[in-house]
Amino acid sequence: MALDRFGRDIHYLRISLTDHCNLRCVYCMPEDMTFRPNKEMMQDDELLLLVRLFTSLGFDKLRLTGGEPTVRAGIVDLVREISRTPGVRHLTMTTNGVLLGKLARPLKEAGLQRVNISLDTLDPAKFKRLTRWGSFDQVWEGIRAAEEARLAPVKLNAVVVRGYNEADVVDLARLTLEHPWQMRYIEMMPFAGATELQQTQVVRAAEMIERIEAALGPLELLNEGELDGEARLFRLPGGVGTLGFISSVSLPFCATCTRARLTADGKLRLCLLREKEVDLLKPLRAGASLEDLRKLILDGVWYKPWGHGLQEGKFALNRVMSEIGG
Ligand code: SAM
Ligand code: SF4
Numbered sequence: 001m002a003l004d005r006f007g008r009d010i011h012y013l014r015i016s017l018t019d020h021c022n023l024r025c026v027y028c029m030p031e032d033m034t035f036r037p038n039k040e041m042m043q044d045d046e047l048l049l050l051v052r053l054f055t056s057l058g059f060d061k062l063r064l065t066g067g068e069p070t071v072r073a074g075i076v077d078l079v080r081e082i083s084r085t086p087g088v089r090h091l092t093m094t095t096n097g098v099l100l101g102k103l104a105r106p107l108k109e110a111g112l113q114r115v116n117i118s119l120d121t122l123d124p125a126k127f128k129r130l131t132r133w134g135s136f137d138q139v140w141e142g143i144r145a146a147e148e149a150r151l152a153p154v155k156l157n158a159v160v161v162r163g164y165n166e167a168d169v170v171d172l173a174r175l176t177l178e179h180p181w182q183m184r185y186i187e188m189m190p191f192a193g194a195t196e197l198q199q200t201q202v203v204r205a206a207e208m209i210e211r212i213e214a215a216l217g218p219l220e221l222l223n224e225g226e227l228d229g230e231a232r233l234f235r236l237p238g239g240v241g242t243l244g245f246i247s248s249v250s251l252p253f254c255a256t257c258t259r260a261r262l263t264a265d266g267k268l269r270l271c272l273l274r275e276k277e278v279d280l281l282k283p284l285r286a287g288a289s290l291e292d293l294r295k296l297i298l299d300g301v302w303y304k305p306w307g308h309g310l311q312e313g314k315f316a317l318n319r320v321m322s323e324i325g326g
Contacts, residue, residue, distance in 0.1 A: 001058040002260075002297065004304040012061040012259040013054050015047070017075070019264050019323045021068040023096050024132040025118075027159050027188050027198060028321045031132055036323075042266045042281055044074065048081055050262065050280060053293055055087030059260075063092045064112075067264065067322045070099040076106045083111025092116065094157070098134065100142030104149040115146050116155040116184070121168040122175075130164050155182040155244075160208055162201040169208045170215040176241030184231055184244040189273060189310070191324070192317045199315075205245040209234075212243070219243065227253055248273070254307025260300075263324055268300045273308035275318045 002010045018041070024031045042050070051062070062082065069075065070093075083091050090113060097117040100107075104115075117139070121127050124136040146154050158165070158172055172183050185208050190198040213219055219234035222242060230253050231244030247253075254271075261269040266281025278300035280293060288296075308314070 002301040005302055006304075006306060008256075008258060008304070009058075010258055010260050010301045010304060011059050012063070013059045013262060014063045014065055014259060015051070015262045016066050016264040016322075016324060017047075017064055017069040017072040017078070018067040020071050021066060021096070021322055022071055022098055023068065023134045025096075025120075025134075025159075026130055026132065026164070027161055027194055030194060030320075033320070033322075036265060040265050042262075042264065044078055044081075046266065046281060046284060047078070048085070049284070050266070050293075051082055051085050051088075053290060053297065054262075055085055057294060057297060058087075060087055061090040062088055063094060065094040068096055068098070069093055070095050070103055076103070076110050079107055079112050080110035094118070095142075096131070096134070097139040097142030097146070101138065101145045104142070104145035104151055108149040108151050112151060114153065114155070115151045116157050117143055117146060118158070119143070119156045119172070120158045120160070121165045122171045123168065126165055126168065130161070153180060153182060155184055157184050157186055159186045159188050160203040161188055161197070162203050164201070166203045166207070167211070169211050173212045173216060173236060173243055176236055176239045176243060179241050181241040182231075182233075182244050183241065184246060186246045187249040189248055189321075190315045190317075191321045192319055194320075195315070195317065202249055204250045205232075205247040206250065208245065212236075227256060248308070249310055252307055252310070257307075260304065261324055263319070265323075268297060269324055270300060270304040271308060271316075272324060273310060273316050274305045275316045276303070276305060 004010055019035050092114040093112055094116045120130050127134055127136040160166055176183050188198050188202050217237045222233040222235055230246050234243045263269055267277040267279050269277045278296055
């Protein structure tokens with residue numbers, strides 16, 4: 001078991017499989033983003049070795065993310081190997097959905113259990129403006145393919161950005177009247193890369209809820225307000241799906257955080273919003289023993305920061321979001 005000094009049991013690892021992406025969302029990275037050379041990135045054998053180390057320390061919940069995880073070469077085989085690793089109980093992926101039309105079924109067969117798909121609006125023109133390169137129809141097809149492949153329950157993630165999609169929270173919420181999906185709204189957070197927009201155009205969860213209730217009626221709070229992961233859950237009157245609000249900025253959930261992140265270049269990142277990282281890939285390549293690597297992980301986890309400093313105006317600007325994995 002990997003405990004931190006505050007007694008939190010850290011057992012959820014989010015792994016960034018690549019910093020590359022086939023979209024350029026305005027809240028995530030600049031359009032002219034430059035990527036790290038492949039030799040600086042974890043290769044399959046290195047990644048699988050680290051996964052085995054983490055699971056041997058009690059990490060049982062893995063989420064594959066990026067950049068865009070589906071653009072990694074050999075993604076289906078990699079998922080198959082990860083899913084077979086002893087100790088992996090939950091294996092999920094966060095994806096922009098662009099390639100799910102063809103990959104949903106093979107990924108499910110390889111052992112992926114669920115997907116979170118990013119969808120910020122149902123309006124194709126706004127979708128293009130937010131993602132710069134994306135096609136709404138392609139992602140919609142990806143969502144349907146995920147459902148057909150039973151990568152379920154499907155969860156959709158929307159980052160809400162003032163001036164882009166703050167009014168679209170209502171149409172997105174309507175999806176849960178017909179579909180058993182979880183529509184999750186994310187408050188935008190600041191990283192390097194698009195920092196000005198990320199700081200000035202934040203829409204708080206309270207405003208999103210107000211907009212939805214004004215249009216569709218009062219939301220019913222679920223789980224007595226207990227967080228489901230990082231999301232506070234609600235249901236629309238008559239809804240078959242749920243709405244989740246991830247209020248990292250206005251209502252942090254640091255006290256119940258159980259997660260750590262592994263960046264695509266093999267660094268253990270202890271908090272999404274703090275710069276502290278522990279390099280695992282360099283020692284691995286320098287011949288560190290498994291015991292040494294285990295110790296590096298346990299020490300890193302022990303000193304996991306208590307929480308982020310957004311409310312004091314402290315930002316982690318050493319990386320863009322796509323390098324860390326959301
Ligand atoms: N490419 C995949 C995708 O978009 O779903 C996975 C990686 S993406 C970095 C992971 C999640 O982070 C997505 O749901 C995305 O919307 C979210 N995200 C990106 N930039 C963000 C920001 N500045 N603040 C909050 N969430 C952000
Ligand atoms: Fe790519 Fe995901 Fe970042 Fe959008 S949010 S640019 S899809 S990594």
